[in-house]
Amino acid sequence: MTPLPLNTEFLFRMVLHAGAPQMTTPDLRVVPVTGGTFEGPNLKGELVPGTTADWLRVEADGTSRMDVRLVMKTDKGQHFFMNYSGVRHGPAEVIAALGRGEAVDPASYYFRIAVRFETGDAELAWLNKVVAVGVGQRPPAGPTYDVYVVR
Numbered sequence: 130m131t132p133l134p135l136n137t138e139f140l141f142r143m144v145l146h147a148g149a150p151q152m153t154t155p156d157l158r159v160v161p162v163t164g165g166t167f168e169g170p171n172l173k174g175e176l177v178p179g180t181t182a183d184w185l186r187v188e189a190d191g192t193s194r195m196d197v198r199l200v201m202k203t204d205k206g207q208h209f210f211m212n213y214s215g216v217r218h219g220p221a222e223v224i225a226a227l228g229r230g231e232a233v234d235p236a237s238y239y240f241r242i243a244v245r246f247e248t249g250d251a252e253l254a255w256l257n258k259v260v261a262v263g264v265g266q267r268p269p270a271g272p273t274y275d276v277y278v279v280r
Contacts, residue, residue, distance in 0.1 A: 135279065136279070136280040137262065137277035137278065137279055137280065138277060138278045138280055139169060139170070139275065139276075139277055140169050140172065140261060140276045140277055140278050141167040141168055141169030141172050141173070141276055142167065142168055142169065142273065142274070142275050142276070143165060143166070143167040143263075143273070143274045143276060144165055144166055144167075144270075144271065144272075144273045145162050145164075145165035145176065145199075145271045145272045145273070145274075146162070146163050146164040146165055146270065146271045147160050147161070147162055147163065147183065147271045147272070148160065148161040148162070148163045149161075150185070156186055156187055156188065156189075157184065157185070157186050157187075158183075158184075158185045158186075158187065159182055159183070159184055159185075160182060160183040160185050161181070161182050162176060162181040162182060162183060162197070162199060163178060164176055164178055165199075165271070167201060167276075169276075172203060173203065173204045174201055174202050174203035174204050174205075174207075175201070175202055176199055176200070176201055176202075177199075177200040177201065177202050177208070180199070180200040181197070181198060181199045181200060182197070182198065183195050183196070183197045184196040184197075190218075190221075191218065191219075191221060191224035191225075191228075192216065192217070192218040193216070193217040193218070194214070194215070194216055195213070195214060195215045195216075195217070195242070196212075196214050197212065197213050197214075197215075197242075198210070198211075198212045199211045199212070203253075205252075207248070207250040207252065207253055208248065208250065209246055209247065209248035209250065209253055209256055210246065210247040210248065211244060211245075211246050212244070212245055213242040213243060213244040213245070213263065214242065214243055215240070215241055215242030215243065215263070215265065216239070216240075216241060217238060217239065217240040217265065217267070218238065218239050219237060219238025219239060220237070220238070223237045223238050224238065227267050230269045231269065232268060232269055233267070235265075235266035235267075240264065240265035240266060240267065241262065241263065241264060241265065242262065242263040242265060242274060242276075243260070243261075243262055244260070244261035244262065244263055244276060245260065245261075246259070246261070259278050259279065260278075260279050261276050261277060261278050261279060262276070262277055262279060263275060263276040263277065264277075
């Protein structure tokens with residue numbers, strides 16, 4: 130049996146700004162997402178502040194598992210909910226550098242997310258029916274993702 134192809138289409142680049150982590154257990158941090166933007170060929174806008182956070186679980190080996198929930202507003206005033214889970218890991222020295230807020234080559238670590246959307250906006254209703262994936266990087270200013278719809 131021949132494997133089916135996996136086709137993707139670039140949706141947008143999302144740049145997030147994170148606040149100070151709130152420790153809830155030794156390995157779980159709730160990190161407020163304080164702002165951000167997204168821009169792609171057909172969607173552009175900003176994160177709605179005060180509605181978002183990252184429930185970040187950091188394992189003993191430095192692997193991070195994220196559970197993020199965001200409310201986004203397009204430049205047309207439309208709203209959609211975006212949630213994603215993901216994983217980031219790499220060599221200990223690279224993860225340590227990220228932890229210190231240093232700039233690190235994104236090719237030196239793995240950072241991927243799986244995305245779902247929800248909206249009541251008729252024009253954006255197609256988002257309710259797709260799965261998206263993203264490739265992340267963690268520059269000092271905050272996480273940045275290139276998000277792709279799986280077609």
